[in-house]
Amino acid sequence: MSPASVFSSRIRFAILSAFVFSFVIGLMPFLSSAQNSSHHHDHSSMSMPMDDHPDPAMQAKLLADKKESEFNHHLAGILVVLAGLFILSGEKLKNRWPAVKYAWPLCFLLSGIFVFIFSDTELWPFGPKNWWIGVTGNLEVLQHKTFAVILLGLGIIEILRAKGTLKAPWSAWVFPVFALAGSVLLLFHAHDAGMHGPDAMNTMEHIQMQHFSYAALGVGIAITKGVADTETSWGRLSRYVWPSLMIILGFVLARYTE
Numbered sequence: 001m002s003p004a005s006v007f008s009s010r011i012r013f014a015i016l017s018a019f020v021f022s023f024v025i026g027l028m029p030f031l032s033s034a035q036n037s038s039h040h041h042d043h044s045s046m047s048m049p050m051d052d053h054p055d056p057a058m059q060a061k062l063l064a065d066k067k068e069s070e071f072n073h074h075l076a077g078i079l080v081v082l083a084g085l086f087i088l089s090g091e092k093l094k095n096r097w098p099a100v101k102y103a104w105p106l107c108f109l110l111s112g113i114f115v116f117i118f119s120d121t122e123l124w125p126f127g128p129k130n131w132w133i134g135v136t137g138n139l140e141v142l143q144h145k146t147f148a149v150i151l152l153g154l155g156i157i158e159i160l161r162a163k164g165t166l167k168a169p170w171s172a173w174v175f176p177v178f179a180l181a182g183s184v185l186l187l188f189h190a191h192d193a194g195m196h197g198p199d200a201m202n203t204m205e206h207i208q209m210q211h212f213s214y215a216a217l218g219v220g221i222a223i224t225k226g227v228a229d230t231e232t233s234w235g236r237l238s239r240y241v242w243p244s245l246m247i248i249l250g251f252v253l254a255r256y257t258e
Contacts, residue, residue, distance in 0.1 A: 066258050072119055076111050077253025083107035084246035105158035112151030119144040140190040150182045176226035183218030186211050203258065210256055217249040 086104040093100045120141045121127055123134040134141050157174045160166035189211050191204070221242050228238035 068121060069258060070256055072115065073256035074254050075114060077250045077256070079107045079111045079250070080253060081247050081250030084243040084250060087243035087246070088240065101162040102159055105155045105162060107155075108151050108158065109155030112148045112153075112155055115144060115151060116148035119148065143185065143189055146185065147182060150178050154178050172229040173226065176222040179218050179222035179225065183215040183222065186215040186218065207258055210252070213252055214249060217245055217252065221245045221249065 083104040086100065086107065090100055090104070118126075120134060120138075123129050123131055123141070135145055136142070154175055157166065157171060161171055191207050191211070224238040224242035224245065228235055228242055
């Protein structure tokens with residue numbers, strides 16, 4: 001077998017492995033959703049995260065935080081699905097509407113702006129905490145803002161690439177590198193939402209499994225996006241694979257629960 005054939009086979013194996021692994025792991029929350037739903041119904045009188053707090057104000061705060069976190073994940077998921085759809089349809093639409101090439105980077109930009117401003121409403125101007133204390137004193141808040149910066153960076157870089165302003169070869173690797181970094185960070189994501197009530201351990205396990213699925217899909221997206229920017233036959237195939245994985249990631253995010 002020639003070196004070129006060996007290289008092509010390795011690329012094919014990497015693409016297929018990334019897709020299958022990401023697809024299977026990414027859908028794990030769907031496969032376990034029925035079990036989790038049954039579990040929460042069976043323990044509806046004792047599994048709410050605020051049940052061990054008799055203070056009504058604390059109960060209201062925990063419920064508001066839960067709803068806020070779920071909404072943030074759902075909105076991000078919708079934007080990721082839209083981005084994937086815009087990527088898949090961009091080649092067909094850009095001849096009629098040239099500006100559509102900016103649509104998917106704008107989805108990342110909007111998501112980054114939203115997460116940066118609204119992910120932690122205990123910070124000013126929505127809450128009493130100033131940003132310095134909030135970000136430096138809470139790992140979860142710091143990670144949220146880091147994710148926001150990653151999204152903003154990706155959106156800006158890809159808008160500049162679509163515009164033709166940024167043509168440097170390294171710019172093509174910003175998305176894969178940032179996607180991989182964000183995926184690794186998700187594996188260590190701090191989350192205090194489930195650390196209350198008698199069912200805290202099951203809730204935290206459920207949250208961690210969902211974040212693990214996001215990380216797995218993110219790794220698959222990073223690999224296939226990197227291959228998509230190469231001038232090979234597998235690069236052309238990957239141009240359909242990585243936005244498909246993004247759509248799956250968006251749907252999983254849109255089903256996030258705590």
